[in-house]
Structure formats: C-alpha cells, structure tokens
Amino acid sequence: MSTTSTKDHAELAGQFNADEKRVDWHDETLWWIRQKRDKAVNQLPEWELLRETASKIKEHGLSNLSNYLEEFEANAQANGITVHWAADAKEHNEIVHGIIKKHGVNRMVKSKSMLTEECHLNEYLTENGIEVVDSDLGERIVQLAKEPPSHIVLPCIHKKKEEIGDLFHEHLGTPAGVSDPQVLTETARQHLREVFLTRKIALTGVNFAVAETGEFVVCTNEGNADMGAHLSEVHIASMGIEKIIPKREHLGVFLRLLTRSATGQPITTYSSHYKKPRPGQEMHIVIVDNGRSVQLGRKDFRNSLKCIRCGACMNTCPVYRRSGGHSYHNAVSGPIGSILAPNLDMEKYADLPFASTLCGSCSNVCPVKIDIHDQLYKWRQVIVKAGYTTKAKTAGMKMMQWTLSSPGIYHAAGKAGRMVMKYAPFAVNNALNPWYKQRDMPKPPVESFDDWYKKNRGNK
Amino acid sequence: MTVGLFIPCYIDQFYPGTAIATLQLLEKLGVTVVYPPKQTCCGQPMANSGYEHLTTGCNELFIDNFSDFDYIVSPSGSCILHIKDHLHSEGRENEAVQIRHKVYELTEFLTDILKVEQLDAAFPHKVGLHQSCHGQRGLKLSQMTELVAAPFSKPLQLLNMVKGLELIPLSRQDECCGFGGTFCVAEEAVSVKMGVDRVADHLEHGAEFITGADMSCLMHMEGILKRQGSRVKVLHIAEILNSSAQ
Ligand code: SF4
Numbered sequence: 001m002s003t004t005s006t007k008d009h010a011e012l013a014g015q016f017n018a019d020e021k022r023v024d025w026h027d028e029t030l031w032w033i034r035q036k037r038d039k040a041v042n043q044l045p046e047w048e049l050l051r052e053t054a055s056k057i058k059e060h061g062l063s064n065l066s067n068y069l070e071e072f073e074a075n076a077q078a079n080g081i082t083v084h085w086a087a088d089a090k091e092h093n094e095i096v097h098g099i100i101k102k103h104g105v106n107r108m109v110k111s112k113s114m115l116t117e118e119c120h121l122n123e124y125l126t127e128n129g130i131e132v133v134d135s136d137l138g139e140r141i142v143q144l145a146k147e148p149p150s151h152i153v154l155p156c157i158h159k160k161k162e163e164i165g166d167l168f169h170e171h172l173g174t175p176a177g178v179s180d181p182q183v184l185t186e187t188a189r190q191h192l193r194e195v196f197l198t199r200k201i202a203l204t205g206v207n208f209a210v211a212e213t214g215e216f217v218v219c220t221n222e223g224n225a226d227m228g229a230h231l232s233e234v235h236i237a238s239m240g241i242e243k244i245i246p247k248r249e250h251l252g253v254f255l256r257l258l259t260r261s262a263t264g265q266p267i268t269t270y271s272s273h274y275k276k277p278r279p280g281q282e283m284h285i286v287i288v289d290n291g292r293s294v295q296l297g298r299k300d301f302r303n304s305l306k307c308i309r310c311g312a313c314m315n316t317c318p319v320y321r322r323s324g325g326h327s328y329h330n331a332v333s334g335p336i337g338s339i340l341a342p343n344l345d346m347e348k349y350a351d352l353p354f355a356s357t358l359c360g361s362c363s364n365v366c367p368v369k370i371d372i373h374d375q376l377y378k379w380r381q382v383i384v385k386a387g388y389t390t391k392a393k394t395a396g397m398k399m400m401q402w403t404l405s406s407p408g409i410y411h412a413a414g415k416a417g418r419m420v421m422k423y424a425p426f427a428v429n430n431a432l433n434p435w436y437k438q439r440d441m442p443k444p445p446v447e448s449f450d451d452w453y454k455k456n457r458g459n460k
Numbered sequence: 461m462t463v464g465l466f467i468p469c470y471i472d473q474f475y476p477g478t479a480i481a482t483l484q485l486l487e488k489l490g491v492t493v494v495y496p497p498k499q500t501c502c503g504q505p506m507a508n509s510g511y512e513h514l515t516t517g518c519n520e521l522f523i524d525n526f527s528d529f530d531y532i533v534s535p536s537g538s539c540i541l542h543i544k545d546h547l548h549s550e551g552r553e554n555e556a557v558q559i560r561h562k563v564y565e566l567t568e569f570l571t572d573i574l575k576v577e578q579l580d581a582a583f584p585h586k587v588g589l590h591q592s593c594h595g596q597r598g599l600k601l602s603q604m605t606e607l608v609a610a611p612f613s614k615p616l617q618l619l620n621m622v623k624g625l626e627l628i629p630l631s632r633q634d635e636c637c638g639f640g641g642t643f644c645v646a647e648e649a650v651s652v653k654m655g656v657d658r659v660a661d662h663l664e665h666g667a668e669f670i671t672g673a674d675m676s677c678l679m680h681m682e683g684i685l686k687r688q689g690s691r692v693k694v695l696h697i698a699e700i701l702n703s704s705a706q
Contacts, residue, residue: 010647017649027657031632038605047608316606318636322653355647357640357654358508360597364606377508384510397511404469404506405517407498434648439655439683442474449472449479453495 008351013323026158027321033154034315036264037365044260054253055369058306061244062296068211068244069287075214076285079276086288089119092238095286096121096203099236100130105200111218111225112136113205114152114309115238115288117331121203133195135224137188144171150325152332153262153311158324192224202228206239206285207271207308208254212247215275216285219258219268226272234282237274241292242305254308257367261310295343300378304339306368313362313372319355328352335362339375342383350388353379411450462492464529466522466563468539468675469501475675478696482535482566485702489574493533496525504542508641512546519549519556527555531573532563535698537595537674540565544599565599566698567673571614576621583700584624588667589615590658590681591634592674601673605634615673615697622700628665635661639680655684663692670694 017023041047061068073083086092092115100108108125110116110132122132122143134143138155142148144167149155156164165179174187204225208217216237218225229235245254259265277283296302314320314334325333330341330349338356341349353376362372383389403409435441447455463486467479486493502522503515522543526532534540543563549556570576591613595601602613619625638644638654645651659681662670670685670692672678678694685692 010649013647014649017653020653023653042608044608318638318654319647319650322650322657323647354510354643355650357593357636357638357643357651359593359636359640361593361604361606361634361636364597364604380508380510381512385513389510393509394511397506397509397514400506401511401514401517404501404503405521407500407521410469410500434645435683437648438652438687439680440686442679442682444474445476447476449467449476450497452476452480453483454497457495 007329009323009327009329009355010351012327012329013319013355016324016327017322023322025160026324029157030315030321033263034312034365037261037312037315038264040260040264040266044256050253050257051367051369054257054308054367055306057245057250057253058368059303061246062242062302062305064246065241065244065296068246069241071211072209072214072244073287075212077214079214081214081276081283081285084284084286086286086290088290089288092119092286092288092290093121093124096236096238097125097128097130099234099284100125100201103200103234107131107133107199108201108203109133109135109195109199109228109232110203111205111220111228112139112155113203113238114332115205115240115290116203117149118290119238119288121238133192133199135192135195135222135228136220137185137222137224140188140192141167144168148326148331150333151311151314152309152334152336153314158326192227196227196231199228200232201234201236202232203236203238204229204274206237206243207258208245208251209239209243209285210246210248210251211244213275215248215273216243217251217255217271217273219255219271221263221265221269223270226270229272229274230278232281234284235274235277236284236286238286238288240288240290242307258308258310261312261365261367291344295340298343300382301339301343301375303370304336304343304372304375306370307336307340308368309336310367312365312367316361316365317356318359318361319357323355328355335372335376336370339370339372339379342379346383346386347388350383353377353383461530462494463569464526464532465493465495466499466502466526466532466534466539467495468534468536470679471536471675474679475696478535478675478698481696481698481702482533485566485698486533488580488702489570489576491574494529499525502539502542503546504539505641507542507546515546516550519547520552522547523549523552523555523559526559526563527552530562531569532559533566533569534563535566535673535675535696537565537592537599537601538676541594541598565595565601565673567595567615567618568599568601570701571617576618579618579621579701581621581701581703582623582625583703584626585668586626586628586666587619587669587671587700588628588630588662588665589613589619589697590637590662590670590672590674590677591615592672592677593634593636595673596634602634618697618701619671622703625700628662628667630661630665632658632661637677637681639677641676644680651680652684655680659684659688659690659692663690667692669700671697671700673697 141156150158168174320334338352503518637658638651682694
C-alpha cells in the first residue's frame with residue numbers, strides 16, 4: 001500500500017505468520033493479559049465512569065495545553081528543575097547529549113521511555129560515543145538482541161524464554177541452555193546493579209506531569225527508574241507535551257486506570273513522584289513536541305494525544321496479537337501506533353491504518369476512551385486523498401464505483417459472472433486473488449435474490 | 461408499516477437464501493416488505509478502503525431507493541452501520557439524516573421495533589453464534605466483553621426462541637473473525653489466521669452450524685471451513701429464525 005520500498009505491515013505480518021505455532025503462542029500470551037485486565041476492571045463497578053472522567057480530564061488538558069505547560073514549567077523551575085523545550089526528536093537528542101557532555105561522561109542508564117524510542121535516542125547517543133544501558137528488564141533484553149521493543153509495556157513479549165536464555169548466555173555469561181526465569185532475572189539484577197551504581201547520569205520517562213505542582217510521576221514495576229534516578233548525580237526526564245495533567249488529585253483517576261488496563265494489576269509497583277533534585281543533584285526535564293502540536297491541530301485525530309501508553313489496545317487487538325509488534329515498523333505499534341505514526345510520516349506509515357478490521361475492541365478497552373478505530377477509518381480517507389495509495393487500488397475502486405452507481409450495469413455485471421467476485425472486496429488490488437490461497441470461494445447460486453424476487457414477487 | 465428491504469450486493473449475488481429468509485420472516489410477522497429493484501450496495505467496500513469520496517453515487521442511489529419507507533431493514537449489521545455513520549448527500553442531507561435514523565439491522569428490528577417475543581421456528585442443532593464486530597460494537601446488538609456493563613444480546617434473545625436449538629459456548633465470545641472488507645485480501649495472512657482461530661473455537665465446542673447477523677463474516681469462515689473439508693456449515697441467523705417448526 002505504501003509507495004515506499006520498505007516492507008509494509010501486510011508483508012511483515014505474513015513473515016510472522018510463517019511460524020503458526022509462534023503466532024498461537026503470541027496470541028495466547030497477550031490474550032491472557034487481556035483476560036487479566038478484564039478480571040481487574042470488573043472488580044470496579046465505577047470502571048466506565050473512571051474512563052469517562054479520565055477522558056474528560058485529558059480533553060480539558062489538551063484544550064488548555066499551552067497554559068498548563070507554562071504553569072508546569074514555572075512550578076518545576078521554582079522546585080529547582082531545569083526545563084528544556086525540544087521542537088522535535090533531533091532537538092531532544094541534542095539537548096540530552098549536551099547535558100551528558102557537560103558532565104564529561106560517556107555512559108548513561110535509562111529506564112523505559114517510549115518517547116526516547118520515538119526519537120531514536122539510543123542510536124543517536126551511540127553514534128556520538130555514549131553508551132546507554134536500558135534498565136527495564138524487557139528493554140534490556142531487546143537491547144541485547146539489537147531489536148526495537150515490540151510492545152510499549154511489554155517490550156520483549158515476542159521473545160520466548162529460551163531465546164532470552166541464549167541472549168543472556170552470549171552477553172551476560174549464564175550457562176548455555178539455561179532458561180529458568182528466576183535464574184535469568186537474578187542475572188539481570190546483578191548486571192543492572194553494577195550499572196545503577198556506576199552511572200552518573202540517569203534518564204527516565206514521564207507518565208504524568210502535574211501542572212499544579214511541577215512534579216512528575218514515573219510508573220514502573222521493577223523500580224528501575226528509581227534505582228537509576230536516586231543513585232545518579234544528574235536525572236534527565238523526557239516527556240511529550242501531552243503528559244500534562246492539571247492537578248495532583250487527577251492522578252487518583254489515572255493511576256487506577258493505567259495498570260489495570262495494562263496488566264490487570266491494581267496499581268504499578270512503583271508510582272514515584274519526582275518534585276525536586278536532592279541536594280547536590282541536578283534534575284532536567286526535556287519537554288518534547290515532535291509532531292504533537294500538529295496532531296493537536298488535526299480535529300479528527302487530536303484525541304490520540306490522550307493516550308497514557310497502557311498497551312491495552314495492543315493486547316486486545318486480534319491483528320496485533322497475530323502479526324507481532326515489529327510488523328508495525330514504528331516505535332509505538334498496534335492500534336494506537338497506527339493512528340499516531342501517520343502524523344509523523346504519512347507516506348512511510350500509509351499502510352498502518354489499513355492493518356485493522358475496524359473491529360473496535362481497541363476503543364472499548366482504552367482507559368481514556370480514544371476513538372481509535374474511528375480514527376483508523378478517518379486516516380484511511382486522509383491517506384488516500386493525499387495520494388499514498390497504489391494506482392491499481394484506485395483503478396479498482398473506480399471500477400467498483402462505476403458498477404455500483406448504476407443498477408443497470410450492476411445487474412448486468414452480476415449476470416456476467418457475479419460482480420462481487422470481480423470487484424469487491426476480493427480482487428480489488430491484486431491480480432492473483434489472495435482470497436483463494438487459503439479459503440474456498442462461495443459457490444455462485446443458480447439465481448441471485450434479484451432474479452428470485454422478480455420471478456416470485458414480480459407481479460406484486 | 462412498510463419496510464424497504466435492503467439486500468447488500470454480496471448477499472444478492474451469493475446468498476439469496478439469506479435474503480429470501482429475511483423477506484419471508486418479516487412477512488410472517490405481518491410486515492409489508494418491498495424490495496426496491498434498483499438497489500446495489502451501501503458503498504462500504506469503497507469507504508473502508510479510504511475511498512469514501514467515491515461513494516456519492518451509492519449514497520444518492522440509496523436515498524432514491526429508500527427514503528419513502530417507514531423503516532429500512534437489512535440482514536447485514538456491517539452495511540447498516542455504514543449507512544448509519546456515513547450516508548450523506550449534498551442536495552438531500554435531510555433525507556439522508558432521516559434514513560440514518562430509520563435503518564435497522566434485522567435482529568434489532570425484530571427485538572426493538574417489532575418486539576418479537578416468540579417465533580414459530582425450530583432448528584434442532586448445535587449452533588455457535590458469531591458476534592460480528594460492526595453489528596456488536598457498532599450497532600450495539602450485544603454487550604461487549606471489554607466493557608463493565610450488564611450483558612444483553614439481541615441475536616441471542618431471538619435464537620433462544622427457536623425450538624431445539626442448542627447454543628454452544630465459546631472461549632472467546634466476541635473476537636473478530638478477520639474478514640474486515642478489503643482487509644481479507646490486503647492482509648491475507650492475518651485475516652486467514654484470525655478466521656482459522658475463530659472457526660476452531662466453534663469446532664472445539666461442537667458446533668454443527670455457525671450463525672451470525674453478518675453474512676460477510678460467515679462467508680469468510682465458510683471459505684475456511686470448506687478448505688478444511690469440514691462438514692460444519694455457516695447459516696445466516698435469518699435462515700434459522702425462518703426455519704419452520706414441524
Ligand atoms: S490508546 Fe488507549 S488503550 Fe492504547 S495504549 Fe493508549 S491509552 Fe492504552
């Protein structure tokens with residue numbers, strides 16, 4: 001679908017599906033998490049009200065974003081935090097690099113931050129001679145495998161424990177063939193402990209930035225953000241402009257929603273508030289736009305900025321579960337990635353809004369009620385109008401339009417070989433009919449309903 | 461009450477039995493049904509592919525055909541959802557709006573407008589109900605497992621009135637079958653895998669028939685069943701509700 005030569009979702013998903021057992025395993029693992037989520041949310045009779053409340057708070061926040069950002073900046077500065085503004089990924093990376101250089105070090109520890117994935121910070125710093133160690137276990141695993149994360153909450157969900165054992169054997173010296181999760185986790189813990197103790201600079205993400213107090217909240221299950229930040233001399237926190245919430249009391253709504261949606265836990269193990277640097281420590285916040293204000297200006301798509309990155313839409317997505325996160329070829333995968341990515345590069349990500357059946361399950365699980373599947377539909381319209389589609393597809397659609405707009409032609413086409421089979425939806429953009437590869441065609445009946453009706457009810 | 465019967469293109473051409481059952485069922489329930497002969501398609505295949513701007517012809521035709529009826533009924537949740545959400549007309553927006561409010565998918569028309577409480581139907585078989593997403597999540601024909609809300613199901617309510625019918629349980633009550641319009645060919649691998657998994661759930665629980673309110677999903681699953689050489693059949697819910705009790 002995309003006019004670029006890079007592989008698109010369908011192709012990458014096709015590769016993923018070459019190993020059906022693996023697809024089953026991936027699907028079942030994520031479905032199990034969806035079930036844990038269902039169990040957790042059904043324990044709260046007020047769940048739907050919570051979602052509605054969160055959605056409205058975010059809506060208000062987005063509508064008054066510039067005010068809240070300035071309020072946040074002023075309060076953070078008053079707390080002794082240095083605030084930086086980055087218009088795009090490049091500026092973000094340069095600011096972070098600048099801080100590291102200023103302190104004359106060449107290595108850093110980093111907890112999970114999808115924003116830094118979006119900005120390709122690790123690559124940038126590595127090119128500039130700075131070593132970055134990701135301290136989230138899943139992130140560390142994909143980092144060792146030299147892969148991007150495949151899921152925003154569960155970065156290495158695509159890897160089986162045996163594969164992780166092999167990676168640890170190669171990189172962290174565990175005996176060959178060991179895949180006992182307890183042994184592997186303990187190995188990672190020892191490895192990361194050394195990292196935490198020796199890195200002067202720690203970077204964390206931000207889950208929520210409270211305008212009223214100038215503090216930010218980082219949620220992790222492993223406490224790795226805390227270990228890095230507390231032991232560091234310099235703490236850098238990267239956040240997108242949409243992470244703002246107006247008041248501290250709003251946290252009660254979001255913290256209850258976040259992890260129930262993500263994994264079915266009532267709350268993240270660590271929801272750490274950072275308000276000011278401890279004596280002798282430096283604290284920086286980098287506030288990043290990188291296309292967000294453009295998205296904010298797109299009426300149909302601004303809601304996507306409500307996202308709190310819980311990953312529930314991925315876990316529930318029947319397509320994601322059967323195509324794997326890497327098939328979305330973007331830092332944020334799954335349904336939410338598919339509505340965020342085209343804003344960044346419509347041509348490169350033209351395929352993503354089509355990687356969906358529009359089943360709507362994503363919108364139903366979303367804790368901030370983003371109308372994800374409606375936005376997928378709307379992106380399709382935008383992408384086609386912008387011309388990021390193939391000529392063959394457009395030709396097929398025009399043919400279909402011509403046939404369906406005229407009852408005469410339609411019925412003639414039906415008689416001449418079942419119009420539906422010819423144009424819709426099977427053969428639209430393919431010379432060889434991919435329907436038939438793994439599915440039989442419906443058997444054409446002797447007569448269409450139209451013929452039957454004329455014969456049986458024609459004289460009424 | 462006069463109802464305009466909307467038969468989507470692929471039902472007209474491939475599943476006339478579904479259309480005939482819909483017509484006969486409505487007539488049995490005392491409704492005057494008219495099938496406007498000049499109808500073609502709701503335009504959804506184009507719109508879902510990103511070509512909503514090419515659906516003007518379909519929209520105008522739909523208004524020509526259906527604006528005079530008290531209600532418009534169709535045995536396809538997906539097409540009805542498309543009309544409800546996307547039928548527009550530059551010159552006749554008023555009529556378009558009216559139509560958007562009086563189109564009904566068959567099962568919701570039976571439960572909500574006709575308020576059917578009993579049916580003279582029998583179908584002594586084990587049946588699995590496929591909840592098609594556009595009907596379920598779009599038209600709210602049934603409660604959705606993602607939400608914390610009281611359960612209900614309009615298709616199920618009707619199937620429960622059918623004598624002898626044994627409804628089988630499913631492991632995943634409302635997972636998408638992977639049809640998705642052009643998705644079924646553009647994303648062939650995932651589409652098929654979704655369909656295979658959905659069918660397997662029904663087979664594991666002993667279904668003899670898979671039914672639902674959307675023939676497009678059933679067509680996709682039928683394609684898979686046939687390729688597997690399975691004896692399990694798909695059947696639109698209209699044909700079950702219209703099956704005579706003997
Ligand atoms: S879009 Fe909604 S469900 Fe998906 S990650 Fe964001 S908040 Fe979670």
